[in-house]
Amino acid sequence: EDQVTQSPEALRLQEGESSSLNCSYTVSGLRGLFWYRQDPGKGPEFLFTLYSAGEEKEKERLKATLTKKESFLHITAPKPEDSATYLCAVQASDYKLSFGAGTTVTVRA
Amino acid sequence: EAQVTQNPRYLITVTGKKLTVTCSQNMNHEYMSWYRQDPGLGLRQIYYSMNVEVTDKGDVPEGYKVSRKEKRNFPLILESPSPNQTSLYFCASSPGTTNNEQFFGPGTRLTVL
Numbered sequence: 001e002d003q004v005t006q007s008p009e010a011l012r013l014q015e016g017e018s019s020s021l022n023c024s025y026t027v028s029g030l031r032g033l034f035w036y037r038q039d040p041g042k043g044p045e046f047l048f049t050l051y052s053a054g055e056e057k058e059k060e061r062l063k064a065t066l067t068k069k070e071s072f073l074h075i076t077a078p079k080p081e082d083s084a085t086y087l088c089a090v091q092a093s094d095y096k097l098s099f100g101a102g103t104t105v106t107v108r109a
Numbered sequence: 110e111a112q113v114t115q116n117p118r119y120l121i122t123v124t125g126k127k128l129t130v131t132c133s134q135n136m137n138h139e140y141m142s143w144y145r146q147d148p149g150l151g152l153r154q155i156y157y158s159m160n161v162e163v164t165d166k167g168d169v170p171e172g173y174k175v176s177r178k179e180k181r182n183f184p185l186i187l188e189s190p191s192p193n194q195t196s197l198y199f200c201a202s203s204p205g206t207t208n209n210e211q212f213f214g215p216g217t218r219l220t221v222l
Contacts, residue, residue, distance in 0.1 A: 032209060
């Protein structure tokens, strides 16, 4: 059974304090790994897709990386507007999508 | 504006009273899907559709029905809601026929008493 585990569950950061979120997975034939951002009271918003180990994607202060067993979402010099829940999802070879429970990031000014 | 809309946004109902949650997208997307989100469990797929008149079960389809008569609409039907269907529901769509890079609606918070 495909599994996605995100850690930590919650992360409190000071503005400017860089950190990383982890998404570890077991999946039958990884087709793609997705990162989404979810603000309170809203639906998830797509951030990145990673397809193969070694791949990296960047967007503003966010950088996602992928290995064969996990993905990291690095937040560099975060700002309060980066506060959100970050969701990871893996797509198996049969296109089945499994989401992690998310990491809630709070950035204090 | 490209978007996925859901109605209603909030709904409180009683056990056994049939209800429909509507979902519409204006991006001409092929793929549409319904998820429920519960604390600690992440998003779980209920049903999905790769095209008009083509629907299939996700991970947690029991107690739900869907239809895809038009490309833009994908309603979720609860024929006889039960308290364990109290949850936050999201509709999503994506271009192509897979669940890559989905656009999500704003969510519907359903409470079944």
